[in-house]
Amino acid sequence: MIAEIIINTTAKRLQQTFSYTVPDGLAVRVGSRVLVPFGHRREEGIVVALHEQLDEPADFTLKPVEGLLSTQTGFQEEMIRTAIWIRDYYVCNLSEALRLFMIDKKGLVRQEILSVGPAAPVSPEGRQLQAYVADKGSREKGSLVRRFGRDLVETALARQVLTSRTYYKNQIADKMEDWLSFVHDDDEDILHGRRRQQELLQALKEKGEGAVSYWQGQGYSRDLMRRLCATGLARWSQRPARTTNILPTLSGDAPFTLTPEQRQAVKVIGSDEQGKTYVLHGITGSGKTEVYMQLASQVLKEGRQVVVLVPEIALTGQIVRRFLRRFGDDVVVMHSQLSQGEKRNNWLRMQNGTSHICIGARSAVFTAAQSIGLFIVDEAHDSSYKQDEAPRYHAVAVTRQRAAYYGCPVILGSATPALGDYYKALQGDYVLVELTERVGQRPLPSVQVVDMRDELARGNYRVVSDCLLNLLEETLAARQQAIILLNRRGFSTFVMCRKCGYVVKCDTCDVAMVYHRQAAHLRCHYCDAEKPVPTVCPSCGSKYIKFFGSGTEKVEQQLHELLPSARIIRLDQDTTSRKHSGDRIIEAFRRHEYDILLGTQMVAKGHDFPGVSAVGILSADSLLNIPAYWAGERTFQLLTQAAGRAGRGDIPGRVVMQTYAPDHYVIQCAARQDYRAFYDQEIQFRKELGYPPFQEMAKILVQDESEEQVWRKANDVAAALNSWNGDHGDEVAVIGPYEDVIKKIRNKYRLVLSLTGKDLTAIKKAMQRIPACWQTGVLIDVDPV
Numbered sequence: 176m177i178a179e180i181i182i183n184t185t186a187k188r189l190q191q192t193f194s195y196t197v198p199d200g201l202a203v204r205v206g207s208r209v210l211v212p213f214g215h216r217r218e219e220g221i222v223v224a225l226h227e228q229l230d231e232p233a234d235f236t237l238k239p240v241e242g243l244l245s246t247q248t249g250f251q252e253e254m255i256r257t258a259i260w261i262r263d264y265y266v267c268n269l270s271e272a273l274r275l276f277m278i279d280k281k282g283l284v285r286q287e288i289l290s291v292g293p294a295a296p297v298s299p300e301g302r303q304l305q306a307y308v309a310d311k312g313s314r315e316k317g318s319l320v321r322r323f324g325r326d327l328v329e330t331a332l333a334r335q336v337l338t339s340r341t342y343y344k345n346q347i348a349d350k351m352e353d354w355l356s357f358v359h360d361d362d363e364d365i366l367h368g369r370r371r372q373q374e375l376l377q378a379l380k381e382k383g384e385g386a387v388s389y390w391q392g393q394g395y396s397r398d399l400m401r402r403l404c405a406t407g408l409a410r411w412s413q414r415p416a417r418t419t420n421i422l423p424t425l426s427g428d429a430p431f432t433l434t435p436e437q438r439q440a441v442k443v444i445g446s447d448e449q450g451k452t453y454v455l456h457g458i459t460g461s462g463k464t465e466v467y468m469q470l471a472s473q474v475l476k477e478g479r480q481v482v483v484l485v486p487e488i489a490l491t492g493q494i495v496r497r498f499l500r501r502f503g504d505d506v507v508v509m510h511s512q513l514s515q516g517e518k519r520n521n522w523l524r525m526q527n528g529t530s531h532i533c534i535g536a537r538s539a540v541f542t543a544a545q546s547i548g549l550f551i552v553d554e555a556h557d558s559s560y561k562q563d564e565a566p567r568y569h570a571v572a573v574t575r576q577r578a579a580y581y582g583c584p585v586i587l588g589s590a591t592p593a594l595g596d597y598y599k600a601l602q603g604d605y606v607l608v609e610l611t612e613r614v615g616q617r618p619l620p621s622v623q624v625v626d627m628r629d630e631l632a633r634g635n636y637r638v639v640s641d642c643l644l645n646l647l648e649e650t651l652a653a654r655q656q657a658i659i660l661l662n663r664r665g666f667s668t669f670v671m672c673r674k675c676g677y678v679v680k681c682d683t684c685d686v687a688m689v690y691h692r693q694a695a696h697l698r699c700h701y702c703d704a705e706k707p708v709p710t711v712c713p714s715c716g717s718k719y720i721k722f723f724g725s726g727t728e729k730v731e732q733q734l735h736e737l738l739p740s741a742r743i744i745r746l747d748q749d750t751t752s753r754k755h756s757g758d759r760i761i762e763a764f765r766r767h768e769y770d771i772l773l774g775t776q777m778v779a780k781g782h783d784f785p786g787v788s789a790v791g792i793l794s795a796d797s798l799l800n801i802p803a804y805w806a807g808e809r810t811f812q813l814l815t816q817a818a819g820r821a822g823r824g825d826i827p828g829r830v831v832m833q834t835y836a837p838d839h840y841v842i843q844c845a846a847r848q849d850y851r852a853f854y855d856q857e858i859q860f861r862k863e864l865g866y867p868p869f870q871e872m873a874k875i876l877v878q879d880e881s882e883e884q885v886w887r888k889a890n891d892v893a894a895a896l897n898s899w900n901g902d903h904g905d906e907v908a909v910i911g912p913y914e915d916v917i918k919k920i921r922n923k924y925r926l927v928l929s930l931t932g933k934d935l936t937a938i939k940k941a942m943q944r945i946p947a948c949w950q951t952g953v954l955i956d957v958d959p960v
């Protein structure tokens with residue numbers, strides 16, 4: 176048997192496959208991680224294909240695969256296929272794509288184990304060393320070197336007093352947890368008079384087993400459990416831990432009786448037989464989560480697994496908790512704050528089928544599995560599903576690839592579906608399923624658009640309009656809660672000298688620095704560099720330094736002045752940098768320990784706070800002015816989602832949207848929360864201008880510290896692409912290079928090239944082989960967002 180192997184490295188020149196023979200008896204399959212000789216070294220390889228023999232006879236002898244590594248965390252064939260698709264679609268290395276599926280990327284550890292050799296020692300020290308090894312058994316070389324010194328150990332090896340063998344293993348320790356399981360209750364009588372132990376035994380019998388921490392939560396002490404185990408009726412053991420950092424209250428949570436629309440959605444998606452993609456367009460508060468959960472439980476009954484993607488785990492703790500409450504131990508939660516060992520445990524639980532639901536942010540799309548029966552992408556329009564480093568994949572696209580293999584459906588849930596997804600649903604490529612009403616016939620909030628130009632004309636220079644101030648006062652008086660959205664953090668957005676016009680910029684990026692009052696410095700939002708707050712102009716020395724623009728910090732201060740009794744909490748990158756802090760802020764607000772939640776787009780992410788009856792959007796058009804074709808779509812989504820946080824309890828919601836462009840169709844449609852009207856208008860523009868979904872797009876970013884080099888590199892790329900394009904009937908529009916919106920970040924100049932065409936498959940394939948595209952500093956981004 177011949178194995179085609181890819182070396183686990185990102186070096187471009189090693190991206191081809193290499194052939195090795197497979198020794199008899201070595202259980203190598205497609206997806207195995209193996210150890211192979213490579214040059215003078217040993218490397219980790221991944222088997223991507225197996226053949227009976229070579230296609231063409233080789234003019235050299237093939238080396239054999241030396242051994243299997245980490246049989247547990249190998250790849251399934253489906254993963255290899257998906258990785259190959261990612262390489263071809265996103266133009267990256269195969270090993271980069273394969274690494275996405277790996278839980279222990281750098282797990283390969285070399286170990287030299289020494290045992291007693293055939294030769295007799297000559298020196299007394301040698302005798303001592305050999306006797307020690309004979310007594311203790313084989314030892315790791317390092318530990319013997321520490322004890323006896325390197326010279327002695329090396330000499331013993333050279334003289335064969337000791338022999339050595341090399342092992343490679345994956346060095347990630349399993350994190351264990353204590354478990355309690357039921358054994359039998361035949362001679363239950365021995366518990367006579369010990370009521371609590373009897374109760375525990377009964378509970379155990381019903382549930383079968385559970386983590387010790389779970390039983391503690393049920394009110395049984397560890398001591399009691401130990402005593403029960405001493406009787407032999409129950410067993411105490413250790414297992415790889417399941418790790419959910421969001422405290423699970425494992426108490427059961429019963430399904431709701433579905434609304435007719437929810438029932439219809441469950442019926443349509445639940446009877447899928449062809450593995451279609453469903454756009455679940457449900458307005459805010461229409462109960463999409465319940466639809467997900469009932470479909471998930473159907474899939475579980477068939478013994479298959481479910482993958483649930485959520486935008487950002489810290490901000491979407493609520494949906495995670497709902498799944499945990501309903502499905503308990505069957506859920507693993509994947510997020511970036513887990514340790515390697517914890518991630519590995521979760522990964523293994525999915526791989527061996529101990530758990531059936533994997534819920535997590537973007538990268539959870541790569542979870543291992545036995546057999547996946549459903550993929551759910553919540554808030555599928557969210558931009559966090561796109562990875563912004565290589566490979567620049569989109570989780571929705573990966574989901575569809577994997578689902579095609581498993582023949583299972585994909586649900587793209589959102590109140591504001593991505594334009595491209597909705598288009599495909601209308602075209603019939605996807606299936607559109609709609610929830611048009613809020614649960615409990617609650618109305619959508621009423622929205623008032625405030626023209627900030629009028630405010631200014633009336634002499635109100637504050638960030639908060641009179642109209643919003645009134646709404647907030649009424650809300651607080653009624654003991655309700657409010658959310659305020661401002662998509663800009665910090666205190667002031669830039670600092671300028673009024674005498675000479677000097678703006679304080681970052682030293683390494685071509686952007687103005689933002690004043691952070693609490694931290695008392697200026698900060699660059701691109702590289703996080705800091706500078707002291709100037710008191711005189713660094714350029715002309717005048718003292719007419721002025722702070723312009725308002726961020727969340729400033730609004731917080733103004734609100735305190737306007738509403739002195741209000742309890743206000745801020746949610747933005749600055750207040751959520753510490754572990755779990757985002758989740759804590761959100762939960763404290765839910766418990767009504769605060770009246771106003773103020774923050775960046777984080778406040779608009781799927782939260783379900785029944786106490787919120789008012790929402791204020793301070794600058795509805797801030798995103799609209801970004802020079803990108805998706806600016807309108809992003810703005811509509813943000814506004815509609817933010818507005819949708821209001822009125823999810825018993826009191827109808829009210830929203831104030833402040834803008835300088837009240838007549839803009841995006842603002843108008845968002846105010847009416849009319850997705851379809853927005854879609855009809857926007858799709859028309861996209862069609863006229865040839866943007867996605869009518870054309871495919873790719874962006875190439877070229878970076879270099881030298882302005883001259885960056886132009887040279889970018890021109891090389893452009894020349895190569897144009898020449899390919901010319902040979903192929905100019906089927907792709909190659910635009911650029913031109914300067915990026917931000918000319919320089921972290922001292923690197925940035926140029927952009929953009930490619931558009933009906934079908935970019937061919938040019939992408941060519942790019943894999945064009946050297947100019949693989950220069951350092953050249954980043955290829957397919958379907959950029």
Ligand SMILES: Nc1ncnc2c1ncn2[C@@H]1O[C@H](COP(=O)(O)OP(=O)(O)OP(=O)(O)O)[C@@H](O)[C@H]1O
Nearest residue numbers: 431432433434459460461462463464465614781783
């Ligand atoms: N059938 C039902 N009966 C009663 N309550 C329900 C039902 N379905 C969902 N709910 C409740 O309705 C509320 C809104 O549901 P959910 O948060 O799932 O909405 P959503 O569609 O995800 O909204 P958004 O897109 O705004 O995040 C939740 O508090 C949920 O518990």
Ligand SMILES: [Zn+2]
Nearest residue numbers: 681684699702
């Ligand atoms: Zn900077």
